[in-house]
Amino acid sequence: MRTIAVIGLTNLGVTLARLLAATNRVDRLVFLDQDDQIAVGLAADLAASPAPHCEVVIQDPAALKAADVLVVTIGQRFLGQLDSFAQLAGNVQAIQEWRSAVTESGFSGVVLNLATPNEALTGLIQQEWQLPVQRVLGTGTITDTARLHQVVAAAVEQPTSSVTGYMLGQHDGNLVPIWSSVRVNGRSIEEPINGHSLDTAKLLVDVREEEYRVLTTVDKGSYTLCSWALAILDVLLQNGSTVLPVAVYQPQYQCYMSFPAQITRAGVGQFWLPRLYPVEEAQLKVAATAIKTQLTAMQG
Numbered sequence: 485m486r487t488i489a490v491i492g493l494t495n496l497g498v499t500l501a502r503l504l505a506a507t508n509r510v511d512r513l514v515f516l517d518q519d520d521q522i523a524v525g526l527a528a529d530l531a532a533s534p535a536p537h538c539e540v541v542i543q544d545p546a547a548l549k550a551a552d553v554l555v556v557t558i559g560q561r562f563l564g565q566l567d568s569f570a571q572l573a574g575n576v577q578a579i580q581e582w583r584s585a586v587t588e589s590g591f592s593g594v595v596l597n598l599a600t601p602n603e604a605l606t607g608l609i610q611q612e613w614q615l616p617v618q619r620v621l622g623t624g625t626i627t628d629t630a631r632l633h634q635v636v637a638a639a640v641e642q643p644t645s646s647v648t649g650y651m652l653g654q655h656d657g658n659l660v661p662i663w664s665s666v667r668v669n670g671r672s673i674e675e676p677i678n679g680h681s682l683d684t685a686k687l688l689v690d691v692r693e694e695e696y697r698v699l700t701t702v703d704k705g706s707y708t709l710c711s712w713a714l715a716i717l718d719v720l721l722q723n724g725s726t727v728l729p730v731a732v733y734q735p736q737y738q739c740y741m742s743f744p745a746q747i748t749r750a751g752v753g754q755f756w757l758p759r760l761y762p763v764e765e766a767q768l769k770v771a772a773t774a775i776k777t778q779l780t781a782m783q784g
């Protein structure tokens with residue numbers, strides 16, 4: 485039985501739960517929130533829809549024992565509208581509050597964290613909930629990488645699907661575009677493509693502009709992130725394997741950071757090590773330092 489639990493059910497949590505139910509990807513959903521009414525309301529909303537139905541368990545942490553994946557979408561959105569780091573104290577407190585429920589439930593699945601600040605909070609979850617690093621990952625720079633593909637594709641007038649390569653580092657802060665990894669139809673962008681020479685500084689501005697546009701939507705772009713979360717959940721629920729830029733514990737940098745990693749049903753597998761330009765290597769070190777500083781502040 486495919487079981488997914490979701491903690492935090494207002495914006496991202498609702499979008500994800502509806503997508504999971506409507507696309508018949510799960511047999512059982514476990515809804516958890518600090519507010520009973522939010523969980524009850526969402527279950528009632530799903531129950532009355534004509535979409536495929538799955539079993540819904542409300543506010544029962546013991547149901548985590550049978551969960552394949554626990555998705556973390558906790559947040560304090562109204563604070564986050566002022567400053568995304570204004571949520572930090574509340575999110576840290578939430579992770580600490582859920583520690584005993586998760587550890588005492590006998591949960592043996594994988595945690596997928598969507599909440600912010602993504603890399604540092606994923607690290608805190610792994611430590612607080614005492615889970616092996618292979619079983620805890622975050623969405624990291626998966627949407628930033630998608631936007632990188634989008635702007636490169638637009639610049640060379642090719643389809644987005646023709647672009648590969650990674651945006652790594654820290655989702656909310658030190659984004660590191662790995663230009664050495666970017667290819668269009670397999671060709672490096674160091675040479676003109678389709679008659680276009682690329683200005684990487686401008687492309688990075690374009691990526692940030694795309695993100696800003698999405699953040700102005702009423703739900704802060706929850707569809708983009710939840711669609712990518714579905715891509716990760718598909719692998720975690722099946723016997724597949726894929727490499728994606730997600731927040732994982734990277735031993736080389738000794739912290740959680742966004743890095744290309746293999747994802748399998750068991751969680752995080754091998755890393756894909758891109759060949760880095762010296763400047764990219766230096767930028768990843770800066771990102772790692774910033775993430776470690778955030779994690780230390782959270783632990784304090």
Ligand SMILES: NC(=O)c1ccc[n+]([C@@H]2O[C@H](COP(=O)([O-])OP(=O)(O)OC[C@H]3O[C@@H](n4cnc5c(N)ncnc54)[C@H](O)[C@@H]3O)[C@@H](O)[C@H]2O)c1
Binds near residue numbers: 497516571577
């Ligand atoms: N990575 C991205 O691209 C991206 C995009 C959007 C949002 N986010 C992040 O995802 C998180 C969720 O965002 P949102 O817009 O859905 O937030 P939201 O405020 O709309 O919803 C958060 C939910 O978490 C619940 N919650 C808070 N503390 C809790 C606790 N201690 N126990 C149980 N439930 C608790 C709230 O009751 C609420 O239902 C935030 O951290 C946000 O910054 C990330």
